[in-house]
Amino acid sequence: KQEVTQIPAALSVPEGENLVLNCSFTDSAIYNLQWFRQDPGKGLTSLLLIQSSQREQTSGRLNASLDKSSGRSTLYIAASQPGDSATYLCAVPVGANSKLTFGKGITLSVRP
Amino acid sequence: DTGVSQDPRHKITKRGQNVTFRCDPISEHNRLYWYRQTLGQGPEFLTYFQNEAQLEKSRLLSDRFSAERPKGSFSTLEIQRTEQGDSAMYLCASSFLRQGHNSPLHFGNGTRLTVT
Numbered sequence: 001k002q003e004v005t006q007i008p009a010a011l012s013v014p015e016g017e018n019l020v021l022n023c024s025f026t027d028s029a030i031y032n033l034q035w036f037r038q039d040p041g042k043g044l045t046s047l048l049l050i051q052s053s054q055r056e057q058t059s060g061r062l063n064a065s066l067d068k069s070s071g072r073s074t075l076y077i078a079a080s081q082p083g084d085s086a087t088y089l090c091a092v093p094v095g096a097n098s099k100l101t102f103g104k105g106i107t108l109s110v111r112p
Numbered sequence: 113d114t115g116v117s118q119d120p121r122h123k124i125t126k127r128g129q130n131v132t133f134r135c136d137p138i139s140e141h142n143r144l145y146w147y148r149q150t151l152g153q154g155p156e157f158l159t160y161f162q163n164e165a166q167l168e169k170s171r172l173l174s175d176r177f178s179a180e181r182p183k184g185s186f187s188t189l190e191i192q193r194t195e196q197g198d199s200a201m202y203l204c205a206s207s208f209l210r211q212g213h214n215s216p217l218h219f220g221n222g223t224r225l226t227v228t
Contacts, residue, residue: 004154034216043116043203043219044155089154093214099145099168100217102154 002027002094006103013080014111021075021106023090028068030092035064035075038087038105047088048075080110114138116220118204124226125194132190133223137206144187145217146179147203148172155203161187162209194227201225 003026013019023033032051036044048057048064050073056065063076073090087107091100117136125131137144143162147155158177159169163184173179176194181187191198201224205217 009152036219041221041224043118043221044205044217046216046218049216091154099157099160099170100155101157104152104154 002030002092002101004090004092004101004103006088006090006106008106009104010107010109012109012111015080015082017080017110018076018078019080019108021077021088021108023073023075023103025071025073025092025101028071030068031095032093033064033066033073034091034100035062035073036089036091038089040086044089077108080108082110082112084108085110116204116206116218118202118220118223120223121221122224122226124228127196127227128193130190130192131194131225132188133202133204133225135187135189135204135220137186137204138208138218139185141206141208141215141218142184143207143209143214144181145205145207146187146189147205149201149203149222150199158189158202191225194225196227199225199227 005024034049035047038044050057050066061078066073087105089105091102119134145160146158149155161181176192179189201222203222205219207217208215
């Protein structure tokens, strides 16, 4: 059974800091990995999707990397801003095109 | 493209009552998913459809839960005889499966259910 872990559960940083959010998964036979953002009381917004054949994906100040062999992914946020404050979740599909298994998320607070 | 819509946003009900939620996916998406999320947890998979066919149901989906997608467009999730443990955010998501590849999932803002 695939398990996805995100540690720590919460993180507080000052504005402007570069930071890395970690995600680990137990079954390395994944097809892709997706990072989401969730604001309080809202649904999830897809940030980046990395296919298993890719090492990283970039979107603006966000960069996600994937190391299947070690069962890890990282989300790098450059020059953090207070508007980045949210919960960040990673998820992997159980099969090729199937349901996602989510981590519990990391709640990020960026202090002005 | 107006995104995934869910209705209602909030529902408060008494234990034992039945509730029904609706999800309207992105129009061209052929896959529709239901997830449940409790505080401090990631979303947990409940069920998903490809067009009108329900392809998988989680063991979390007890007999009191039923989901439909009658015309392959919108979907409904019904909970019968609600229990306090059903209190959660119910999230709907959609995606497009084409040539064996699934697009990223797009989520709605969810329906928050409180059972008193």
